[in-house]
Amino acid sequence: MKTAADMVTHSRLALSGDILQMLYRLLAVVLLCATLAMLSDVFLTTNNLLNVLRQTALLFLMASGLTLVILTAGLDLSVGANIALSACLAASVIKTTGSPLLGMATGIGCGAMVGLANGILVTALRIPSFIATYGMMWMLTGVTYYYMAGETIHGFPPGFRQLGSGYLLGVPTPVYVMVLFLLIGALFAQRTIWGQQIYAIGANPVAARLSGVPVERRLALVYAVSGAMAGLASLIILARINSAQGDIGEELTLPAIAAVLVGGTSLFGGSGTVAGTLIGALFLTILLNGMNLLQIHSSWQPLVTGCIILLAVWIDNRTRRIGE
Amino acid sequence: MSTGRLTFASVSIARVPGVAVVLAVLCVGFGATSPGFATFANIANILTQSTILLLLALPMTVIIMTEGLDLSMGAVLTFASIVLAITVVTTGSPMLGFLAALAVGFCFGLGNGMLIAVLDIPPFITTLGTLGIAQGLSLLVTDGQSVVGIPRSVESIYSGTAVGIPMPVIIGALAYGVTHTLLYHTRFGTYVFALGGNREALRVAGISVRAMLIRVYVFGGLMAGFAALLMTARLNSAHPTAGIGMEFDAIAAVAVGGTSFERGNGWLFGTLLGVIAVGVLRNGLNLLAVPSSAQVACIGALVIIALFIDGLRTER
Numbered sequence: 001m002k003t004a005a006d007m008v009t010h011s012r013l014a015l016s017g018d019i020l021q022m023l024y025r026l027l028a029v030v031l032l033c034a035t036l037a038m039l040s041d042v043f044l045t046t047n048n049l050l051n052v053l054r055q056t057a058l059l060f061l062m063a064s065g066l067t068l069v070i071l072t073a074g075l076d077l078s079v080g081a082n083i084a085l086s087a088c089l090a091a092s093v094i095k096t097t098g099s100p101l102l103g104m105a106t107g108i109g110c111g112a113m114v115g116l117a118n119g120i121l122v123t124a125l126r127i128p129s130f131i132a133t134y135g136m137m138w139m140l141t142g143v144t145y146y147y148m149a150g151e152t153i154h155g156f157p158p159g160f161r162q163l164g165s166g167y168l169l170g171v172p173t174p175v176y177v178m179v180l181f182l183l184i185g186a187l188f189a190q191r192t193i194w195g196q197q198i199y200a201i202g203a204n205p206v207a208a209r210l211s212g213v214p215v216e217r218r219l220a221l222v223y224a225v226s227g228a229m230a231g232l233a234s235l236i237i238l239a240r241i242n243s244a245q246g247d248i249g250e251e252l253t254l255p256a257i258a259a260v261l262v263g264g265t266s267l268f269g270g271s272g273t274v275a276g277t278l279i280g281a282l283f284l285t286i287l288l289n290g291m292n293l294l295q296i297h298s299s300w301q302p303l304v305t306g307c308i309i310l311l312a313v314w315i316d317n318r319t320r321r322i323g324e
Numbered sequence: 325m326s327t328g329r330l331t332f333a334s335v336s337i338a339r340v341p342g343v344a345v346v347l348a349v350l351c352v353g354f355g356a357t358s359p360g361f362a363t364f365a366n367i368a369n370i371l372t373q374s375t376i377l378l379l380l381a382l383p384m385t386v387i388i389m390t391e392g393l394d395l396s397m398g399a400v401l402t403f404a405s406i407v408l409a410i411t412v413v414t415t416g417s418p419m420l421g422f423l424a425a426l427a428v429g430f431c432f433g434l435g436n437g438m439l440i441a442v443l444d445i446p447p448f449i450t451t452l453g454t455l456g457i458a459q460g461l462s463l464l465v466t467d468g469q470s471v472v473g474i475p476r477s478v479e480s481i482y483s484g485t486a487v488g489i490p491m492p493v494i495i496g497a498l499a500y501g502v503t504h505t506l507l508y509h510t511r512f513g514t515y516v517f518a519l520g521g522n523r524e525a526l527r528v529a530g531i532s533v534r535a536m537l538i539r540v541y542v543f544g545g546l547m548a549g550f551a552a553l554l555m556t557a558r559l560n561s562a563h564p565t566a567g568i569g570m571e572f573d574a575i576a577a578v579a580v581g582g583t584s585f586e587r588g589n590g591w592l593f594g595t596l597l598g599v600i601a602v603g604v605l606r607n608g609l610n611l612l613a614v615p616s617s618a619q620v621a622c623i624g625a626l627v628i629i630a631l632f633i634d635g636l637r638t639e640r
Contacts, residue, residue, distance in 0.1 A: 075449075077452075125628070127585070127628075128585050130393070130448040131448075131575070134395070134448075134572070135572070135576075136624070138569060138572045138620050138623075139620060139621045139624035139625075141617070141620065142617045142618055143617075143621050144617075145615075145617030146615055146617040146618045146621070149615075254452070257449075257452070267446060267449060297464065299463035299464045299467075299468075300460060300464065301460070302456040302459050302460040303457050303459075303460025303461065304460075306452070306453040306454065306455065306456025306457045307453065307456075307457065309453045310449075310450065313445045313446070313450075314443050317443065317444055
């Protein structure tokens with residue numbers, strides 16, 4: 001019986017491969033930074049770098065939940081629309097009750113419920129995840145626009161606003177939230193049985209089911225977590241821009257998916273890490289920030305993000321083929 | 325007992341009744357709640373307005389039958405419409421504008437097909453990427469503004485009639501006829517069924533799967549370019565957000581029409597009924613003064629019901 005020993009060696013090899021991949025991606029981030037530092041005087045200023053970190057935190061929070069979904073070979077296209085609904089509901093709860101805590105619970109709860117609904121569509125109704133969450137995206141957008149009816153809710157208590165725009169020891173508050181969830185996410189994925197089961201489902205759902213993994217329940221959990229993280233991200237946006245309207249998170253879905261894929265998580269499931277997604281989020285944020293600094297029109301952003309998604313999947317395809 | 329129940333279930337949710345029941349329920353419901361619904365003018369109106377959707381839903385059926393998806397259709401439609409409008413405004417020639425729109429559709433279809441067939445990128449992520457690209461191009465070219473100043477001759481393509489029948493209805497019927505012939509009476513159609521059901525058989529038979537897939541997506545792009553002509557004529561202008569989300573209605577129509585997302589089973593006539601069902605739903609909700617934002621949620625609910633039925637069928 002040397003299977004256990006084999007598995008240990010195998011996982012060590014895989015780990016070193018993962019680390020190598022991550023180093024490549026870090027190198028890409030460094031190269032991007034170097035390029036931007038040469039092209040723009042503003043890029044390396046403390047203010048801008050802190051701003052980049054704050055934005056990265058937001059993108060990472062969305063993308064970390066999405067990473068778990070993509071690890072199971074699924075996709076959640078509804079995260080942006082989920083942010084919009086969660087933010088608007090949380091905003092109106094804060095406004096009517098005056099309690100930020102109740103509002104935060106509403107935002108995260110709404111996100112999680114939407115995620116759970118996605119999970120039910122995918123598991124119980126067996127609708128392919130990209131279609132189920134795509135339909136969910138349009139439904140959420142419709143509900144949000146209907147609910148807000150073109151209105152804007154703005155002006156929140158200063159305590160709540162600290163969550164998005166405050167500083168602690170000179171570092172933006174969202175960055176602490178990001179580090180916290182990086183640790184939680186990485187530990188959950190790598191060090192818990194549930195996390196390992198999520199990898200197993202992505203690698204081979206049939207084998208996972210035969211080995212006794214409760215596939216449906218884990219999938220529902222993964223979509224609910226992705227929704228809850230979108231809910232959390234919505235609070236940070238809300239606290240930062242101090243207002244909520246129907247189109248609040250619309251443009252964030254593509255960058256979040258791009259961050260996960262650039263971070264090395266395979267669209268085909270079973271491989272990738274939450275830490276990789278942080279690097280992906282950093283890359284995307286720096287790129288979009290750089291485009292802003294170089295005064296490239298914001299219309300270029302969906303175009304560039306779309307290209308990056310295609311490029312990332314293509315690179316993943318290539319590396320997988322070489323691996324085989 | 326159980327066999328009897330199964331047979332009953334599979335008959336009652338078989339394809340023909342499935343879509344027809346949805347459509348009948350919608351018609352009876354709206355007919356009862358709003359007096360303006362069951363008039364000849366309103367029904368002609370529904371059919372006319374459904375044409376653009378039909379032009380997208382027909383190729384969407386073919387694409388979904390190959391176990392693919394095209395999320396970029398609405399964005400490509402928008403971009404093609406903008407290119408058409410700009411060409412017509414600058415050159416004054418509607419024909420040149422139409423060709424430009426077709427060219428845009430062709431390029432995006434070819435791009436989608438190449439990425440999917442040659443680089444092996446999954447269809448939903450490919451077309452999500454090209455959606456971003458088409459949307460970005462639309463915003464860049466127009467700077468977020470509408471393109472106006474289109475000559476009257478273009479408008480007549482949508483508002484005109486021939487032999488008393490609205491032009492869009494004629495165009496829709498033609499498009500349906502062409503797609504039906506392609507799918508059921510040509511070798512291309514047979515290969516499409518094989519692409520979804522049994523791709524390996526195609527390979528063994530020596531047919532290039534790649535070339536077939538590329539053709540399928542090019543067909544989708546061309547139809548989006550064609551639909552751009554109707555949309556520009558209808559709005560008498562082009563706007564960078566005009567067609568966004570149209571692919572959702574198209575996917576909804578295909579799903580309601582009973583085409584499966586997983587097994588490569590398609591039914592073109594079901595899509596036609598599905599398009600009319602979505603058109604009736606939108607029209608009826610309009611008459612009841614339901615805001616368009618809430619209409620999207622209703623269409624989503626319709627899709628979930630349809631896919632739920634599809635899921636039930638898969639289990640049998």
